[in-house]
């Protein structure tokens with residue numbers, strides 16, 4: 001039910017959007033809203049309708065679930081509600097408190113006047129789901145702001161805060177306090193209608209008349225990033241705005257609807273919606289008894305190196321004071337520099353005031369000893385990757401922290417259960433695996449040991465949210481989800497190089513053509529080849545690939561970016577020393593080792609083979625992680641790869657991508673390569689199903 005207010009002695013009716021939690025304009029809710037608008041239109045006692053939102057939010061927009069629902073002729077959408085307003089005779093005023101996003105903002109744009117509270121935030125984020133605003137936003141916003149500003153807003157998908165919205169003319173008035181916004185909106189009663197649709201769209205570029213439309217449009221298309229970087233929806237959005245400039249309103253609206261339909265049915269949008277839903281699933285852990293998370297008011301980080309410093313900054317940014325225990329004074333100096341440098345950067349960028357930055361930076365304190373940890377609620381250990389060192393640290397932490405304190409390790413590869421065994425509270429131990437740089441990367445793997453209690457896991461998940469991370473729960477297995485898959489991916493890249501495929505060609509196919517944030521060899525150089533070498537040594541010494549290339553490179557001091565030489569060369573004058581440059585020495589070394597090992601040299605490797613051989617190991621290992629319960633859902637694996645390793649979101653993650661290609665085709669390719677496909681994939685291929693469906697069925701079984 002809409003929380004309508006029937007009293008309208010003053011000729012005003014207030015319709016309150018009330019569909020918790022975000023007042024989404026679902027098909028069902030739009031139908032009831034439409035009935036209210038029609039009833040108001042039929043009421044001669046009314047001159048004005050105020051549309052407000054319950055619960056401190058106007059509306060979060062359409063229900064994303066509906067995008068995958070085939071509408072019937074009876075289906076009502078926010079478009080129908082807006083059309084009823086457009087043809088209506090009353091004056092409409094939007095009273096906006098909190099978010100008015102997507103369809104919610106479009107509803108407000110259909111009104112004659114918009115009043116907001118200081119907390120109002122407006123935006124059209126559809127592009128983030130590979131869509132365009134499909135309820136008139138692309139037609140009305142250019143008529144309100146000028147095409148140029150409207151386009152910028154929609155292409156970025158960012159929100160505009162109240163003051164800015166007022167300055168731009170999106171809001172007619174900003175009032176203090178949620179209580180006053182409806183009254184302020186009511187005061188517009190009796191004002192004439194002022195429909196945006198009746199205006200003419202302007203380009204909004206100073207000094208350019210309408211004649212310059214083709215130029216501006218062409219420029220806009222040129223600035224769109226490539227498809228591999230999310231550009232696919234942007235071109236259609238620009239087409240829609242072009243229609244707003246060139247066509248009468250109704251025809252522009254029809255064009256927008258057609259473009260929207262194309263996008264909503266497109267593979268990239270389906271993939272992005274999968275990511276959107278996957279994030280909302282994350283904290284649902286099947287079978288986890290419901291418990292309240294422990295409060296985390298104070299934290300500690302052990303080790304102030306690369307990771308420890310980034311983790312400390314993450315806590316400080318979330319407003320949680322943190323003690324960093326670091327034994328080396330040089331490390332403390334470096335950590336301090338990093339912390340202050342980072343907060344200064346935030347001030348320079350205008351994201352924080354001096355005072356905020358100062359407060360946060362000072363909420364990180366450095367200690368040499370563990371004695372100050374008596375009152376912390378959680379500790380994240382980030383010392384060297386060595387089991388004896390970690391066990392010693394956990395033994396000390398167990399003795400010196402309060403009994404309720406949660407003890408977490410940031411280990412990349414070590415066994416959480418063994419670490420926990422160094423304490424008398426294994427139920428309070430878990431892995432919190434951050435990714436470098438920890439204050440930037442969104443991914444957090446939350447590793448559940450065999451003794452980790454429901455309360456500890458629940459607290460870990462809640463903490464991840466507080467730290468604004470995408471927290472994915474993983475079982476305790478070598479490399480957890482992400483790194484375990486990474487090693488198999490890197491191994492195939494190395495095997496391709498052994499067969500004579502240039503490293504830079506492999507990186508180009510994976511990065512530029514497919515859209516990963518980096519190619520496999522650039523990633524290895526960034527992490528450090530010594531790290532790979534160390535891990536492979538600790539796993540029994542088997543090399544990554546068929547020849548000991550990494551051992552040899554490390555022997556030559558080619559450790560990666562940090563030594564300006566790894567798989568690639570680096571040069572300070574090229575891309576600040578971060579741009580990979582092909583190395584003839586490395587190519588020669590690959591050839592020498594491969595020929596000695598009898599690896600055939602091939603000249604017939606296609607780009608398709610490169611892509612398949614790099615990405616399908618992710619699918620195969622991902623399937624194994626699912627089958628063995630290390631990963632809970634295919635979507636979890638997808639999020640790990642999108643947020644931790646730069647997998648292109650418009651392909652939805654490796655498991656979603658396998659469904660896009662078809663599991664049967666993936667399995668057939670694996671067999672052609674001479675691999676053993678995981679039994680889970682074989683089973684899905686035989687039944688002709690998808691990984692997504694198979695897992696849903698499993699979850700329901």
Ligand code: NAD
Nearest residue numbers: 303304305306307308325326327331382383385411412436
């Ligand atoms: P690092 O060498 O930069 O930092 C480790 C720090 O711990 C050093 O400053 C060292 O002085 C300090 N330290 C060692 N023993 C200590 C002790 N007993 N008490 C207090 N401080 C001590 O290493 P890093 O890259 O930050 O890695 C730390 C951990 O994070 C490792 O377990 C690693 O596997 C994991 N990790 C690293 C990355 C990465 O990309 N670097 C990513 C995820 C996880």
